[in-house]
Amino acid sequence: MSPDTHPNAVLTRRLYELAGAGDLPGYLALLADDVVFHIGGDCVVTGEHRGKDAIVRLGALVNEETAGTFRTGLLSVQANDSHAVTLHRWTAERRGERVEMDNFIVYRFERELVAERWEYVSDQHAHDTFWRR
Template sequence: MGPDLPPNAVLARRLYELIDDGDIDGYLDLIADDAVFHIGGDSIVAGEHRGKDAIIRLGRLVLAETSGTFQTRLLSVEANDSYAITLHHWTAERRGERVAMDNFNVYRFERGLVTERWEYVADQHAHDAFWRR
């Protein structure tokens, strides 16, 4: 990471590094207490996850449902003074099925913290089928 990267690009990259390192406390330190994560579709992960407790429940659900197989790899980051957009590739196994897909997330930052995240998936039908109830 060079010194010319916007601060929100550095923060977005740091989020992925912390997840890769398994540092959940460090990750949560970068999330505002009243943050909202938006996930579209019709599945067990879809909806608006409001506040850190809801975001923690979402993370626990993903890990439990995938028996810890969920992995993500950051591909690209673009950012400005308020937002960052990340493109990542993720894989997971659940109920004997395996998924590999690209997503992009839009993060809104205030005071160096994530206040909102919108998740967009490459194939909503396949995403919903994988995360079906």
């Protein structure tokens, strides 16, 4: 099975589709109840966001801070039985600034659900400056 057609690659693509469509219930259905999103750096989105309620709060924060301008475009995904790695480009506007940046994300799966997610940005300083407190 090819890493870009693996079932976890299909599931990961579905996450991006649901997020892009604004389908929060569909997106949350693909996350484990105790899911953890890890975001490094020193800014308003930094931290370990634990559980679906925390993920909803994170999404609301991003939407509020960017006045709904945050967009993510999936560029590629590779997966195996336990993990997927994506490369995506995101854009947003905040406080009169616009950013466009590539990130990669590592997803870990348990029982066909996202259990954990680590976000890595191409320019941590620019990321932190954009999302500054």
